[in-house]
Amino acid sequence: MPYSEDLRLRVLEAIDGGMSKMSAHKTFRVSRSSIDDWFKLREQTGSVKAKTNYRRGKAPGIADLAAFEEFARRHSGCTLEQMSVAWATETGIQLTLMPFSIALRRIGVKGKGWTRKKRVGATASAAKKVGKPSS
Numbered sequence: 001m002p003y004s005e006d007l008r009l010r011v012l013e014a015i016d017g018g019m020s021k022m023s024a025h026k027t028f029r030v031s032r033s034s035i036d037d038w039f040k041l042r043e044q045t046g047s048v049k050a051k052t053n054y055r056r057g058k059a060p061g062i063a064d065l066a067a068f069e070e071f072a073r074r075h076s077g078c079t080l081e082q083m084s085v086a087w088a089t090e091t092g093i094q095l096t097l098m099p100f101s102i103a104l105r106r107i108g109v110k111g112k113g114w115t116r117k118k119r120v121g122a123t124a125s126a127a128k129k130v131g132k133p134s135s
Contacts, residue, residue, distance in 0.1 A: 002050035003030065008038050009048060060106075061099025069107045 011028050025032045038048050062068045080097040088094045
């Protein structure tokens with residue numbers, strides 16, 4: 001989490017008022033490199049406000065959720081592998097299974113009830129339970 005704008009301003013005002021960067025570093029317990037970055041930021045933008053609304057990590061493989069939701073409706077009975085092949089055919093973009101799993105989870109959060117189907121048929125343990133005669 002970034003330092004508050006108030007602290008940034010107090011540190012820079014103290015230095016502008018005659019305090020050395022090293023004294024400010026020790027007094028305010030802020031790293032020297034941060035102080036240098038704040039001076040550079042103030043020089044470039046005129047402000048020391050922290051950046052907001054930035055994305056951490058890798059961007060999602062499927063960014064347009066509205067288009068993906070329509071695609072998922074058309075391919076609702078498909079496994080993730082089948083969806084991957086269909087997506088590559090329709091869009092020309094080859095993706096692994098994980099982006100489909102993540103995108104289905106993202107559109108499922110909206111209450112639409114999407115699940116991530118990974119197998120064509122039932123699992124072996126489920127098939128045994130179904131095939132068992134009742135006593």
